[in-house]
Amino acid sequence: MIYQGKVHKYGRDIDTDVIIPARYLNTSDPKELGKHALEGLDTEFINKVSPGDMLVAEENFGCGSSREHAPIAIKAAGITCVIAKSFARIFYRNSINMGLPILECPEAVDGIKFGDKVEVDTNKGVIMNLTTGDIFKATPFPDFIQEIMKKDGLINYLKDKLGSGGS
């Protein structure tokens, strides 16, 4: 899948407590969670973000708690893709399960600034900075993860599989 958007850039160790503070975990409604995305880090984020934008961050994005509400909030805020130097492991798996594309690519993080326009092809693993013309290569998603993304998450993917008699 190909995404295009404007970049919001942050630092390292962006943890799930700042992505979605625990006091908002009384709901799993994406719309509600989306209103508070990254609130603990940048209270203005939700006013700055437009649908289709992307997040770019340094190392260890999504560290901390296992709350799946974190990728849900980011996605519901309109973010189409997260690019980081590295991700915490629970967040990585949660993002795929929620159908939020995430790519590890240290070179791209160094080569993208706040406000740049970026195009991402998750199937090919190609990240293009449209502002500077630079191209970066990340590892593309394997086929089954591409399928999960196409179905907007693991539950829909499994429902389809089980429904069609697959295993």
Place this chain on the structure above:
Amino acid sequence: MGKTLAEKILGERSGKDVCAGDIVVVDVDVAMVQDGTGPLAVQQLQKMDMEKAANPDKTIFFIDHAAPSPRKELSNAHKMLRDFAKKTGVKLSEVGDGVCHQILVESYVNPGDVVIGADSHTCTSGALGAFATGMGSTDVAIGIASGKTWFKVPETFKIIVNGKFPKGVCSKDLILHIIGLIGADGATYKALEFAGSTIRHMSMSERFVLSNMAVEAGAKVGLIEPDEVTKTYLEERGRGNKFVEIKADNDAVYERVIEIDVSMLEPTISFPHTVDNTRPISEVDEIKVDQVFIGTCTNGRIEDLRIAAQILKGKKRHPDTRLLVCPASREVYLKAMDEGLLNIFIEAGAAIMNPGCGACVGVHHGILGDGEVCLATQNRNFKGRMGNTEGFIYLSSPATAAASTIEGRITDPRKYI
């Protein structure tokens, strides 16, 4: 080629010879959710029309993160978990029973088990020699319904710890020191394997502290070989017959080996707002403390309360410092009462909280005011963790927390022991 503990357990549970990097499907022995992550797991099962548990006796729904509930929305989330438990027969751990990870080790987890939990500190059970790890609600929901999950077999960092702890220094200081050394993402995706003579001499309580905080270095699991100490712990809880010996091979392949001598280790503090921002107490300047919190799945066990009570006996809290004490489980609470520890805390000026997650998660008790400082025995000090992004959280051992309560500032506990 020899195997690490992670490779041995995942190999056994998948019925295959496995090596780091392999992707395996394994049977799940114990699965859990808590009141923050459980409602989402229930919704996912409902969406898939799979409201069932493959193994209801070993599936536990914990109400511990906001228990008792401070708001109607959370009360309704609790209700949803209770209804699901009634309908499917999964176990329910009620308000006041305690923190999920403590109850799992007290009552459910055995060596060699695969444990999945919708909570990042599920890795606590690794100290019993179980492959225990945190996952998201959807992954755990599917594990609950199907009885299976998939893992990539992790590479392992072996952490060999030798030497005798100096007086007033304990396993919490050690794990904070380790995380400071390797960094908050130093072991991302990896298994940690704790070994060496210091670990062998530790009680289960001290070992749980190490495994509990493995995730704070990014690790998937924090494993310790089960031994006589493990066996005694299980026997005391009527599960002696569940003991199995699992040993890493001498020629196992480790990605990294880290050797630590604890004989020179000092009490260690994590500064805001990351766990790896650690300093030995000799390098800590005057830091006044508004709130001290002793409890949690990291350091709310009876041994932790004993050392804190030993320091606080006959003393009073500093007039500008409040003290919250939260036993990790009902079992711990009862023991603390029997041993007279609660009297010591209450006479020192503490507020005793019911067993549960207490102030650590910042949704009910103990939320910090703007600019306030908390010294806590918990595992995490992220910005906003205790309910206010304007608060400052420092992490320490129970001994340091108790000593600091008396002086009203972060204090070296060694002069009180």
